[in-house]
Amino acid sequence: MLKMKKLKNKLAKYTPFFRAGMKSALAYKAQMYGWIFIGTVEILFIFFLYQAIYRNAPEGMNSVINGFTFQEMILYVATATIFASAISSETSWNIYVEVRDGTIVNTLTKPVSYRLRHLFTCFGQVFFQVIFVALPLLTILYIVFISCGFVHFEPLMFALNVLFFLCFLLVAILINDALGYMMGMLTFYTQHMFGLNMFMNAIRTFLSGAAVPLSYMGFIGVIFSYLPFAFLSSTPILILMGKIDVYGALIYLSLALGYILISEIANHFLFNHCIKKIVVQGG
């Protein structure tokens, strides 16, 4: 009981960072709606691309390609686009700005953990994105697809999938932020965060199955599905779509928790190593 209270007190000092993250997301909400518009246009183009693919497949629009019907494919792509915008965080960019401007010293001289500070800022930002953007959009999307009969629907099973999906949403946020933090640490060695972010985005989009389902990649896709990147798109979406059963979901969940633990330990050592390189002007 006493331990719980201590932990609560310890975490309480990070709530201002959570609020700051949320406020920052709110301040740039116009920008986020702009990205939603871009995402919608992209989904529209991908719709036409896949429509042409299925139209040209041997069995036409009724074909099943790599385990996906045309409607399932569109649902996958739309969910992936919404999911990516929901979990995106600015941790790497924030670290870059702090190191570049020297404001990192403001945190280092305070009795707060640098990692937890960024994690809570990320939680604040993502909270806004998930609650006010992603979940309403996903709800509309699934209501439309289910009511049109485009996807198989069993209420109990779907409720279980949603529950697992929400767990994997949290997993995705944690893994994504851990990767962002790792990326941010590279700022101590190079100032080209734009290039690094771009590089990371390319890897993330491809290996996570956000660009194309991992089942399109055959055997390599099976290997990719066990990498941490898969938890950023493919695994949560397949669970929501009911393409991974409960047993499989539990295995993936334990694997994801392992990845989170490993990445946080790696981040801890990386930070301790990088911090020795910091030079801040005293003026």
Add this chain to the structure above:
Amino acid sequence: MRYLKLYFTYAKLSLMSKLSYKSNTIIGIIAFLFTEITSILTLFLIVSQVPSLDGWNMYEIGLLYGITNLAIGLDHLFTDKLWSVAYFEVRNGTMDSFFLRPLPVLFQTIACEIQLEAFGEILTAIFMIIFCSINLNLAVSFGNVLLLVIGIICASLLITSFKIIIAGLAFVFKRTGAYLQIVYNFAMYSKYPLSIFPKIIRFIFSFIIPLGLCIYYPVSNILNPSLNPYLLSILIVAITAIMLFLSIFIWTKCAKRYESTGS
């Protein structure tokens, strides 16, 4: 001639500044190279599911993709500064020096930055063009080669024109980067055969954002000659020239609304 000389001086300065941070430049080139490679792999994974996409086989789509990317890469190499005008420069009031010099602001904006990162795009595009052309066993007439070269240059200039218009509007609205991103992302889809899109999008890519006119039709003509390449070249040049003049006109008008921070 004076402007050409000045351009090279600006370009030399930009290159010197870029190369003083070699590791950053290399990271940028590798980042773009890697982004392009994953995009090509994604395209391959999708298109390889069917024997042909509305009559376009994989190599033909690859050729179209490579040529479009070459145009995009050339624009990226020479006019990248327009992005920061749309996003930051006007908003932060940091363009004062451009307005104080006795040279056109647009010329200085474009000349002051050569973006070496674009080589990531250009190299993958050239590889795709060579690889797909070899596999297609292309026998191309002089007229079609000329049409293609004109198409690539004009497509690049068209992208620049749209960037000039939207970056120019930043002088009035302060920040137009998001709008530039929307048009840019939209234009990226001209990498795919126009025949897969509905009529309205085909119309947009042919006449409103006429990248399709500059690239899709010349590539189609190389694969299945049906149009007069010289007439098509004239049409492409005429439309590009109109767009370019229009963009310069809008930029010049909008630039008069620039507000300095005064510091």
